[in-house]
């Protein structure tokens with residue numbers, strides 16, 4: 715992709731957001747948030763299973779890890795979550811529920827490392843999410859899912 719260099723700083727910030735919420739609380743409302751007509755709106759959160767709740771990202775603040783995570787995101791996540799993680803990838807329009815906006819710093823700040831690792835590992839093919847979010851535990855290694 716030829717505009718990759720331009721996107722890079724934005725995506726690094728996104729990935730840092732993804733890995734930088736270790737101090738966030740593990741409480742999540744089960745209510746959809748945002749407005750239904752916005753990308754990334756309408757998805758829900760739930761309590762992560764106990765084996766995930768207290769996990770802390772071992773790669774937080776690791777700059778090289780953020781770069782590797784950036785590449786993983788470009789390869790695997792942009793079709794749905796969009797190049798900037800805003801939930802507006804090319805496949806997003808046809809999905810219900812819509813892909814979450816991972817660029818929403820307010821929301822991401824409330825989500826714990828354990829919650830995000832759980833969601834990336836197990837995906838959305840289960841209650842209460844019932845979404846197309848893929849489970850990445852088979853495709854990506856544990857290290858790749860943390861990045």
Ligand code: HEC
Nearest residue numbers: 757790791794811812813814830833838843845846847848
């Ligand atoms: C086929 C489309 C699709 C792809 C590809 C995809 N996702 Fe998702 N993702 C979704 C949808 C739809 C949701 C919202 C529904 C849900 O929470 O399950 C979601 C939700 C999430 C959430 C939960 C956000 C929240 O607020 O609870 C995270 C984290 C996430 N995705 C990360 C990723 C990462 C990282 C990748 C790449 C490794 C990825 N997704 C690839 C469709 C996708």
